[in-house]
Amino acid sequence: MQTVLCLNPTASDYIAPHNFFDTKFNNVDPGAMAYIMDPKPGWANPKDCVEFPCTAPYNILFSFKGTQWASNQKFNYGSEFQVIADNPGISPYLDNCKKEENMNAWICHKKHLAVLMFESNDADKEDRTFSPIYLSINGTTTKMGNKLNSMMDHMWDGFYTGQIHLTRFPGLVDAVPKSVWNITMTGTPPNKMTFKLMAQNKASALQLRLAYPSAQSRNIVKDGKIIEFNQWDEKLHMYGPVKGEFCGENRYIGVKNIFEFYLTTECELKI
Amino acid sequence: MSVELNDNKIYGESPAPDCPQARQGGYCYRGTKCGLMSSIFIRGAKPLHPTMASPKPYHKSKSYGMWGGEAYLNRNEYINWRAKTV
Numbered sequence: 001m002q003t004v005l006c007l008n009p010t011a012s013d014y015i016a017p018h019n020f021f022d023t024k025f026n027n028v029d030p031g032a033m034a035y036i037m038d039p040k041p042g043w044a045n046p047k048d049c050v051e052f053p054c055t056a057p058y059n060i061l062f063s064f065k066g067t068q069w070a071s072n073q074k075f076n077y078g079s080e081f082q083v084i085a086d087n088p089g090i091s092p093y094l095d096n097c098k099k100e101e102n103m104n105a106w107i108c109h110k111k112h113l114a115v116l117m118f119e120s121n122d123a124d125k126e127d128r129t130f131s132p133i134y135l136s137i138n139g140t141t142t143k144m145g146n147k148l149n150s151m152m153d154h155m156w157d158g159f160y161t162g163q164i165h166l167t168r169f170p171g172l173v174d175a176v177p178k179s180v181w182n183i184t185m186t187g188t189p190p191n192k193m194t195f196k197l198m199a200q201n202k203a204s205a206l207q208l209r210l211a212y213p214s215a216q217s218r219n220i221v222k223d224g225k226i227i228e229f230n231q232w233d234e235k236l237h238m239y240g241p242v243k244g245e246f247c248g249e250n251r252y253i254g255v256k257n258i259f260e261f262y263l264t265t266e267c268e269l270k271i
Numbered sequence: 272m273s274v275e276l277n278d279n280k281i282y283g284e285s286p287a288p289d290c291p292q293a294r295q296g297g298y299c300y301r302g303t304k305c306g307l308m309s310s311i312f313i314r315g316a317k318p319l320h321p322t323m324a325s326p327k328p329y330h331k332s333k334s335y336g337m338w339g340g341e342a343y344l345n346r347n348e349y350i351n352w353r354a355k356t357v
Contacts, residue, residue, distance in 0.1 A: 001303045001304070001351060001354065001355065002283055002303075002306075002355065003303075003304075003305055003352070003354075004281070004306040004349045005306065006303075006305035006308055006309070007309045008310075008311050008332065010329050010330065010331045010332040011309065011311045011332050012338025013313070013332070013336030014313075014337065015309045015310075016274075016309075016310055016311070016340040016342050017341050017342070018309060018342040018343050019341065019344065020347075021343070021344070023344065023347045023348070024347075024349070025348075026349065026350045026351070027350060027352070028350075029352060029353050030354075031354030032283065032352035035305075055291055060309065061337055100331070117338065139341060151335050151336060154334050154335060161300055166335045168335070168338065171335075172337070172348045184292055194338075220286055257313070269277075
């Protein structure tokens with residue numbers, strides 16, 4: 001097999017967003033455009049990724065802009081498109097995306113596909129995991145859920161593996177400004193976390209909702225400064241809703257213990 | 272941190288075949304081939320340019336993925352790509 005694009009077959013943890021500008025395809029067969037591998041089933045073992053394979057290959061984002069197609073091309077995806085993996089938790093649920101069987105991938109024509117990256121900053125960030133984590137659009141009635149795993153254990157201590165897995169999670173999202181996404185963790189969320197968003201379109205942004213099992217004082221920190229909750233809303237009897245007006249805008253919903261905050265490509269946020 | 276790859280022409284097929292034609296010749300490698308393998312950003316990576324012998328494959332990831340990293344590929348052209356190795 002020959003393909004123009006492929007994945008590093010050993011990249012279990014993170015494949016950075018690839019931003020293609022002014023690419024030209026000249027006499028490329030439809031089946032030779034790309035092959036996007038699935039995560040290797042063999043990664044699911046106690047010394048690598050544990051219960052299920054690490055998820056970097058499922059969360060790739062190749063974004064093309066200003067693409068040119070030679071007249072001899074047998075296919076043409078237009079100037080602006082994206083290549084994403086055949087990720088069963090998100091790809092089938094995105095509109096304007098079409099599966100290409102021979103690529104094992106989906107071709108999308110969307111404006112705001114992005115990679116959300118977040119990690120634990122707690123002292124036990126390599127020892128305690130809270131995956132699988134599911135990313136999904138809030139309120140969706142589908143079975144959408146981009147399932148994320150911790151990173152692979154790469155360490156060998158003599159004869160033994162290190163049994164350490166960094167809790168850092170890159171995940172594909174459709175970051176349409178003011179869209180609302182849930183981060184559902186299957187373990188207790190860390191006390192301290194960092195979040196960022198990467199996209200070819202810097203206008204991408206989203207609101208994140210993170211549920212906690214108990215009440216505790218939490219704040220969003222941007223550039224070392226706390227961003228206060230939105231103004232209290234007397235009618236709602238809670239802090240005012242996040243309107244997507246700036247990166248870091250946030251509120252905490254008491255009793256339900258849900259933290260909501262707005263993330264853009266322009267800033268990093270810490271809890 | 273970022274990787275950039277600018278102004279390249281990357282060929283799939285050329286007049287020289289990958290394998291001997293009509294069963295003439297000897298060594299032939301007909302494995303999976305790729306024009307652009309995805310960039311990775313890892314902690315404790317090998318140097319970008321090899322300076323000493325390394326166990327294959329050179330691109331093997333032996334460390335965590337990093338927090339930072341984006342790849343930018345500008346004005347590259349992919350020419351004559353067939354789905355199967357000739």
